[in-house]
Amino acid sequence: MIEAQVLxxxxxxxxxxxxxxxxxxxxxxxxxxxxxxxxxxxYRQAVLGAPATYQPPAVRAxxxxxxxxxxxxxxxxxxxxxxxxxxxxxxxxVENRGTGHVEPVAAKAVIIAVGAIEKVLPRPGWNKAGVSxxxxxxxxxxxxxxxxxxRILLAGSGPLLIAVxxxxxxxxxxxxAVVEAGDPFRHPLTGGGLLAxxxxxxxxxxxxxxxxxxxxxxxxATTVAGIEAGADxxxxxxxxxxxxxxxxxxxxxxxxxxxxxxxxxxxxxxxxSPVVVTAGDCREALGAVAAEADGRRAALSVIRLLQQREExxxxxxxxxxxxxxGLLSELFAPVSARPLLSGLTDDxxxxxxxxxxxGDLKALCGKEDPLSGREVKHNGRFAMxxxxxxxxxxNTARLMAELRQDAPAPSAxxxxxxxxxxxPVPIGALVCASDDTSKQE
Amino acid sequence: MTGRFFDWNGSAIPFREGETIAAALTGAGxxxxxxxxxxxxxxxxxxxxxxxxxLVRVNGAIRExxxxxxxxxxxxxxxxxxxxx
Ligand SMILES: Cc1cc2nc3c(=O)[nH]c(=O)nc-3n(C[C@H](O)[C@@H](O)[C@H](O)COP(=O)(O)OP(=O)(O)OC[C@H]3O[C@@H](n4cnc5c(N)ncnc54)[C@H](O)[C@@H]3O)c2cc1C
Ligand code: FES
Numbered sequence: 199m200i201e202a203q204v205l206x207x208x209x210x211x212x213x214x215x216x217x218x219x220x221x222x223x224x225x226x227x228x229x230x231x232x233x234x235x236x237x238x239x240x241y242r243q244a245v246l247g248a249p250a251t252y253q254p255p256a257v258r259a260x261x262x263x264x265x266x267x268x269x270x271x272x273x274x275x276x277x278x279x280x281x282x283x284x285x286x287x288x289x290x291x292v293e294n295r296g297t298g299h300v301e302p303v304a305a306k307a308v309i310i311a312v313g314a315i316e317k318v319l320p321r322p323g324w325n326k327a328g329v330s331x332x333x334x335x336x337x338x339x340x341x342x343x344x345x346x347x348x349r350i351l352l353a354g355s356g357p358l359l360i361a362v363x364x365x366x367x368x369x370x371x372x373x374x375a376v377v378e379a380g381d382p383f384r385h386p387l388t389g390g391g392l393l394a395x396x397x398x399x400x401x402x403x404x405x406x407x408x409x410x411x412x413x414x415x416x417x418x419a420t421t422v423a424g425i426e427a428g429a430d431x432x433x434x435x436x437x438x439x440x441x442x443x444x445x446x447x448x449x450x451x452x453x454x455x456x457x458x459x460x461x462x463x464x465x466x467x468x469x470x471s472p473v474v475v476t477a478g479d480c481r482e483a484l485g486a487v488a489a490e491a492d493g494r495r496a497a498l499s500v501i502r503l504l505q506q507r508e509e510x511x512x513x514x515x516x517x518x519x520x521x522x523x524g525l526l527s528e529l530f531a532p533v534s535a536r537p538l539l540s541g542l543t544d545d546x547x548x549x550x551x552x553x554x555x556x557g558d559l560k561a562l563c564g565k566e567d568p569l570s571g572r573e574v575k576h577n578g579r580f581a582m583x584x585x586x587x588x589x590x591x592x593n594t595a596r597l598m599a600e601l602r603q604d605a606p607a608p609s610a611x612x613x614x615x616x617x618x619x620x621x622p623v624p625i626g627a628l629v630c631a632s633d634d635t636s637k638q639e
Numbered sequence: 640m641t642g643r644f645f646d647w648n649g650s651a652i653p654f655r656e657g658e659t660i661a662a663a664l665t666g667a668g669x670x671x672x673x674x675x676x677x678x679x680x681x682x683x684x685x686x687x688x689x690x691x692x693x694l695v696r697v698n699g700a701i702r703e704x705x706x707x708x709x710x711x712x713x714x715x716x717x718x719x720x721x722x723x724x
Pocket of ligand 1: 207208209210211212213230231232233236237238239240241279280281282311312313314315316332333334336337361457477478479480484485486487489620621685686687
């Protein structure tokens with residue numbers, strides 16, 4: 199059995215900041231990270247010799263400070279280790295990918311900082327090989343120092359698309375176009391509100407200037423309505439706000455419709471031990487600056503909770519980032535307010551892991567008595583597959599609400615439930631773990 | 640070539656020290672990582688271990704290609720090939 203006073207899950211900005219803060223308060227901290235490197239989604243490290251990805255000076259400075267402070271604390275990081283959950287006895291369960299064994303960890307406190315996931319709306323063909331998330335394309339670019347090859351289309355919504363377009367261009371392969379469902383130029387007043395957030399504004403302009411200077415088409419108020427296999431590569435059908443349809447042949451497509459907390463399966467264990475606090479984008483998806491601030495808040499909360507005092511609430515820094523993200527969502531709000539369902543054919547895949555389609559969901563929702571989220575999962579296998587609903591539960595819930603306006607609208611968690619393991623794990627490995635624990639007792 | 644390769648369904652895939660299996664396969668132009676047991680196309684998607692779309696067999700064990708570092712001599716195959724079961 200591994201022991202730690204504070205176990206931090208995830209070595210992104212939230213986890214690192216939490217670890218630094220707890221360690222400086224004199225607590226013995228262990229960090230568990232599934233990858234071989236620290237940094238999380240925003241600070242994914244390049245392999246040796248690869249050029250660094252183009253990022254604003256403020257972002258690079260934040261990372262340098264974080265690494266410096268973290269190194270100064272001498273905190274143990276268990277790499278290649280996947281956190282699975284906290285069992286009924288209050289032990290954190292971690293799968294060691296090196297040995298293939300599951301290891302129980304006895305900790306007084308656990309800080310969970312497993313980050314965000316990207317939202318991807320269903321569109322016919324979104325499930326094809328050659329389609330990735332935009333963030334997925336970006337972090338591979340950060341890791342390899344190489345832009346994705348061939349003709350690349352970035353589509354969906356939000357400032358990340360612009361950042362990735364600029365970063366790709368700097369590495370020698372600009373995307374053929376950026377397709378944006380919103381149109382920030384239609385909201386000049388909201389845009390003006392960004393003046394209150396100079397760092398954010400500077401970051402946005404840093405990337406936008408590259409997109410402009412290099413003439414990368416930024417097709418606003420436009421969506422990718424569908425993706426098909428073409429003669430060589432993929433063909434995307436674009437719809438713009440005037441109703442005009444256009445087809446573009448590309449090699450790869452990146453999709454991104456925002457981010458949301460990766461909070462799937464995170465449940466609070468019964469009993470009072472260990473103290474469990476979530477931090478960063480897996481608690482509320484507010485971006486890297488907020489994640490760092492929230493990591494510090496989580497560490498202070500743990501210290502207080504261990505002294506039987508109450509958790510630290512939302513700080514002013516978090517409220518500020520929340521307001522900034524609110525402005526960005528308004529700026530990038532989709533121009534078309536059509537229901538999600540209207541663009542989807544019956545054979546559009548909704549849940550890729552179990553290959554469940556819009557037609558399958560319609561059949562389930564056509565029953566006389568509306569099914570609950572849980573029933574749609576158990577009877578229809580939606581949100582039941584390997585991703586545990588991360589990429590389909592929210593979309594399925596939204597479509598259920600559109601299909602059955604007579605029934606209460608379900609949420610993603612109605613479909614997924616909250617049960618560990620938070621990641622698929624071989625049953626054999628779990629059985630070994632419980633044997634190990636019983637030997638300790 | 641410096642001699643760092645792993646095996647992908649019988650072909651030798653070069654990689655750089657520290658690269659994930661997903662990055663090396665992508666670099667070799669391989670985007671379709673086979674069809675999984677329900678017939679969905681396996682592929683690199685989220686890049687952060689969340690979507691499980693990139694599952695492959697690494698020396699027989701099912702692993703996320705986007706999380707697993709390439710190591711010389713590894714045997715990597717599509718999940719559909721159940722030679723180890
Ligand atoms: C693909 C992607 C790209 C992004 N790119 C940017 C960007 O360029 N700029 C920007 O401002 N924001 C970006 N974001 C937003 C991002 O969420 C940042 O706001 C920031 O990285 C959040 O910090 P965090 O510490 O909360 O989470 P993360 O940085 O995501 O860190 C979470 C860490 O936990 C680890 N982890 C996850 N699950 C487990 C588990 N079960 N067991 C063990 N370890 C686990 C992960 O490997 C990761 O290292 C991106 C998000 C995504 C998903
Ligand atoms: S690409 Fe999503 S888990 Fe690997």
